[in-house]
Amino acid sequence: MLYWITMLLLCQWLGELAATASGLPVPGPVIGMILLLAFLLWRGEEPPDLARVADGLLNHLALLFVPAGVGVVAHLALLQAQWQPIAAALLVSTVATVLVTGWVMQRLMRKRD
Template sequence: MVQGFLILLICQLMGEWLMVWFGWPIPGPVAGMLLLLIGLMCYGRVPDGLRLPAEGLVRYLSLLFVPAGVGLMLFAETLAQQWLTILASLLLSTLITLSLTGWLLQAWETRQYKHKE
């Protein structure tokens, strides 16, 4: 289990380092998880040493939503004043995300289909 946590922490550290080095506005942990995804895709499967710690972290994932809920209560007045802007940005970002995801899935399936022929 220690090895799995070490892999997760190294990926996060590499993501943080790369984002600082390149100056890109992407959170380091997100970049680290992308690096982990690339590594797992190259490896072809999730090793058991990484699966156990990851499942343990996912089990307690709901605890990460507590600070966000507290933040919503703390900024309730600001949210009430800016609700239309927030709603518009949420709807627009959801539409863009769904469209981009659908387009990427179609492109990936087309590529996979051509690869099999």
């Protein structure tokens, strides 16, 4: 199990390294997840120990939102000053997500039938 925790951290570290070195506007953890996906596709199966590690992380996912909540409280004055653009961005992105998800679902349902 320690091996897979190390692999997850290594993928994230390599992703951060690649994001910093390339200057791409993509977060390092996203690149790390892509690296992990490539590794798992190459391997051809999901190792049971990796599944247990991932389940353990997902069970405690709420703890990972604590730093984000602290960041919101730390920048409360900025959020109060810029609430209109933030609200507009949240509204537009939510509507766009719902529309795109519905469109993709319709396309996939047509292909299935």
